[in-house]
Amino acid sequence: MRDIHHFIDGKSFQGGSGRFSDVFDPNTGEVQARVQLATESEVDRAVQAAQNAFEGWSSTNPQRRARVMFEFKRLVEANMDELAELLSSEHGKVIADSKGDVQRGLEVIEFACGIPHALKGEYTWGAGPGIDVYSMRQPLGVVSGITPFNFPAMIPMWMFGVAIAVGNTFILKPSERDPSVPVRLAELMMEAGAPAGVLNVVHGDKAAVDAILTHPLIHAVSFVGSSDIAHYVYQTGAANHKRVQAMGGAKNHGIVLPDADMDQVIKDLSGAAFGSAGERCMALPVVVPVGKQTADILRERMEAEIPSLRVGVSTDADAHYGPVVTAQHRERVAGWIERGVQDGAELVVDGRDFSLQGHEKGYFIGPSLFDHVKPEMASYQEEIFGPVLQIVRAESFEEALALPSKHQYGNGVAIFTQNGRAARDFAARVNVGMVGINVPIPVPVAYHTFGGWKRSAFGDTNQHGMEGVKFWTKVKTVTARWPDSDLEHADSSFVIPTMR
Secondary structure (H helix, E strand, O other): OEEEOEEEOOEEEOOOOOOEEEEEEOOOOEEEEEEEOOOHHHHHHHHHHHHHHHHHHHOOOHHHHHHHHHHHHHHHHHOHHHHHHHHHHHHOOOHHHHHHHHHHHHHHHHHHOOHHHHOOOOEEEEEEOOEEEEEEEEEOOEEEEEOOOOOOOHHHHHHHHHHHHOOOEEEEEOOOOOOHHHHHHHHHHHHOOOOOOOEEEOOOOHHHHHHHHHOOOEEEEEEEOOHHHHHHHHHHHHHOOOEEEEEOOOOOEEEEOOOOOHHHHHHHHHHHHHHHHHOOOOOOOEEEEEOHHHHHHHHHHHHHHHHHOOEOOOOOOOOOEOOOOOHHHHHHHHHHHHHHHHOOOEEEEOOOOOOOOOOOOOOOOOOEEEEOOOOOOHHHHOOOOOOEEEEOOEOOHHHHHHHHHHOOEEOEEEEEOOOHHHHHHHHHHOOOOEEEEOOOOOOOOOOOOEOOEEOOEEOOOOEOHHHHHHHOEEEEEEEEEOOOOOOOOOOOOOOOOOOO
16 A cells, blocks of 8 residues: 655655545545645644745745746656646546646746746835835745645646745645645655755645644645635634635536527537536536527537537546546535435436446546526535536526626636627626636636635635735835935934925
């Protein structure tokens, strides 16, 4: 049995907690490894290593830090196949999707390679008589990221890429369900030239999370996970004087207007609703066709499309998606499907009985389709996080606009139309943080910023892009006066200084 250890101070570290969590192969249902679970002591050891590394790393000039990022990017690309196979073996997503997971993380690393430009401050020459004012962005110190199972490469790189590039040192607490890729990324960061202690990985459960949230030397925490836990992380971290960004759940809607290109809509919905078995916070699990004719056509086309979807093992190059991450999650998704039936929605396609020959113990679930879902139904109100698409019919544009705007989650939304005026109006008015126009999964590019609204995000700063730079730094503003000569002295003043 393979044991997965922590990665502290530039090397593998075997903790002494004696607690482990099983790591399963979702394709077979078999235990493939054990991961150590940290206590407060292991977290503190990682923090001390990061604290020891901070002075040297933060005083390294930004260009040299950028060179480490360039080399890290090269190494990740060189090891793409290994990382994707490792990721798929623990998560279950197909290899092509795992490579996409790594690539989207690398795009933030590419942004971090330009950190010297992003760290340029502001300067005002001659703000007053002989007075100049300038600002600088400085790192916070030891910071941390707590990441979910569904993107074990992308989301860690979203966090530590920018945080390390600006001069912080980092503690990563990945999901214990698929922990191997984060450790491998830390190894590659050391190989790229980052000093020991700059990037540390500590595995664990709530005990490790609480140790991070309460540790006095950790200055900022970024989190992605469910909304209830995100709220807890935000409250606990803030109560312990930390800067916190906590991204929560989602229930993203796709609005389909009557003039939409239905061929493209069906293809987009198939990938956005069922890709990665629906285990994406930016998945599109709700489609809102406007008008009965649009809804009837969409339902007929979607019902015909679903049988063409191939569910297979993660190494199947022809599979559209693989298993969900655990047996418990499979049962949770099946439970939400049953709840939808009980609430009165029409189950058009039922994927609960799907079984893959030769992999009957794997955590597979087929695609499911609901119609006539109502906003008051629990299965609509909550995040299912599985391969389930719900049709919620709307009679008008205004009714369709109101659905995502009033929902408790406000992560992402998409509208499908050929009407530019309608799309522009929708984008301006919808109460959601990220909008796609004929783009089913509107994840912004790395030099823009990622973040939802309402219960999808707690905190006022988004991830990556310049918002990420702001989150992982603090601003210092300097006001300097250089008299014309040593003989020039100002009289004492007891009023607030002005630049007159």
